[in-house]
Amino acid sequence: MRIPPKPLSRRGLFTGTLSSAALLAAGGVLAGCGTRAATQTEEGCTSEDRSATEKKLAFANWPQYMDVEESDPSKRPTLDAFVARTGIQVTYTEDINDNNEFFGKVQNQLASCQSIDRDIIVLSDWMSARMIRLGWIQKLDPAKVPNVTANLLPSLLNRSFDPENRIAVPWQAGLAGLAYNGTVTREIRTVDELLTRPDLKGRVTALSEMRDTIGLLLQSNGHDPANFTTAQFDDALAKLKRAVDSGQIRRFTGNDYAPELARGDIAACVAWSGDVIQLSGEDEKIRFVSPESGVLLYSDNMMVPNKATHRGNAEALINYYYEPAVAARLAAYVNYICPVKGAQAEMEKIDPALAANPLIFPGEDLLRRATVFMALDEKQEREYESRFQQVIGA
Template sequence: MPLTPKNLSLPRRSLLLALLGGVAGCGVPAAYVRPGERAVADLSARQRKLTWANWPLYIDTDDDHPGRRPTLEAFEKRTGISVTYTEEINDNDEFFGKISPALMNHQQTGRDLIVMSDWMCARFVRLGWVQQMDRAKQPNVAEHLDPLLRSPAFDPGRRYTVPWQSGITGIAYNHRKLGREIRSVADLWAGDLKGRVTLLSGLDEAFALLMQGNGVDITRWTAADFDRVCDQVEKYVAGGHIRRFTGNDYTKDLVTGDVLACQAYSGDVIQLRADNPDIRFVVPEEGAELWSDSLMIPDRALHKRNAERLVDHYYEPEVAAELAAWVNYVCPVPAARDVLASAKDKETAALAENALIFPDAEMRKRLVIARDITSRERVGFAKRWNAIVGL
């Protein structure tokens, strides 16, 4: 996930989720859009353009001209399609609240392509707020999408979503200051880490790794598994073991040494290690969550075909490699690894051997996509979790 306030839990989050969760939980289909009502006449053939909303710092830029985006400009030049690119997504819930009134009322959002975290994508898919992509017109996606990412529970076969970038929620720690390695989730609770551990504040970001520490298969976790995690976290909060709950600001505590170990995102740690090689990232022995931020085409988008072509453009291995070299997250196109390995620049070529960009076979065995939290579960789960976190 890009190094922005992406996963800060907002106080209004629970209210927003409760309102929509309550609608779905009661079986009232007011917000749901049926398949036949999602599309409008596609203007792609005569309007060679599209609008794309993404997160800040989540695409390659030219070192000498930061306003230029080489991979995007290459698409525009090759296809003649102009792209209005906006960095307007700073938080999943905030952006959801921004465009949900239009989607709920069968109106256009003004965007042909958006990027959201998969747990939020799950909500869009359930509500019928996104259109199915025509994979026959996306040969690169069909061929090159990482098998680990092809069929999450919320979107079997990836009909409605395509990963933009992926990442791992694991554990980061300062090896030099701690003086030992961390290998498992249980290691977070060692006595010498009391008051020096942080967890992620967002429910969707935190729960899976903690369940894995209990040996839970997170593709089919239960309410009992969730309650067990909450009981454990409450105990560690009461005992002063957990210093605090964080958004992406955990990186500051880790750099200063106020925190020695924490829940963390793989992409952040790659950036931190550039300045401090003592900071390490571990995929615990019990496993870690593999997540994605995924591309979706909202209902009533006016340029669906153009958007599908842009998505497919980023699944060309050469393009995916250029993007991966800049953003440093887990690349959803394994074939991009060979492209980077053949680069003349040694630093670029070295990225092909970075397991946090291209997980090796051993690491891949321990990466799992978690079952998402359903609308029926969300209200009660969010209420309990937010009480623990202090929201």
């Protein structure tokens, strides 16, 4: 059965509500403590695995990011089936509402090699990269997650922050591209159209998430968001500033652009695929556009933090969610890009319309043009974010 779309964008929750001051403060926490002191190593911060004797698991996720029974939201079909199959009791909490907020909640413990009482956490790719850089995440045993090895989409393999595919396993993914409302404007095809077309002046929004907006501009300039220089970043930022100064861009948003696009208050925008799936379900004239220059692929990753005492149980759950039939049931509810090969065929049995949706199961052509944004070091993160925030007026 087709599940009604959710009211919130996962990517919007990630970054749309974070102010410039809050972002710089979050970066300053690490700088103030001294990165060297906060950083851990596998040898210096060892973790005991009690999975053989303790059949339990603490799983922290975002709100509305797990399938539930429509008639009884306390029931989670795929998770309940895992418990029944394995006997591993899962304490499931929805206590991640913002990446930086969660980072602030757990950073003191992880920096001190202390437990955060969670065996799996789900964080977006850029925050995953930061935590991996700090040495706060345990490596997984590839032999314990064979389904991940067999079924992870090739486009999500060998990412710069996890080149060996042993630390961060995508839970769901999404695309950043363009969108327009065909009721109030003609089709838009390129980033340059969005930023310069006269009939769109003042009727355009872009995202306050630096990686997505700048990533698309890098691609439009012929540069690779997965591997770019400071000079190339400067070119993209200058292009964005011209669009701001000319009045082409009305404002920068989190996922609050969605109702404005639905009403036609804005004509076109930089958008997230999850939002557009929801909007197009109500109005087919709202379209997501994948520019020929490329789109940004982002993911939310399952990770096992240091001092988690049930890594083996966590690996069992991660492996379970990479069974194509399980992944399809989850994707039918959350409607983001499913990272599991083989799930599309299983989705045909659940909802053929969803199985045919390229924003849930992108084709090879689209995935070839999808890029994961480069992992930034601490200095780059502060510098690029600060300069971006100045341009967007945050």
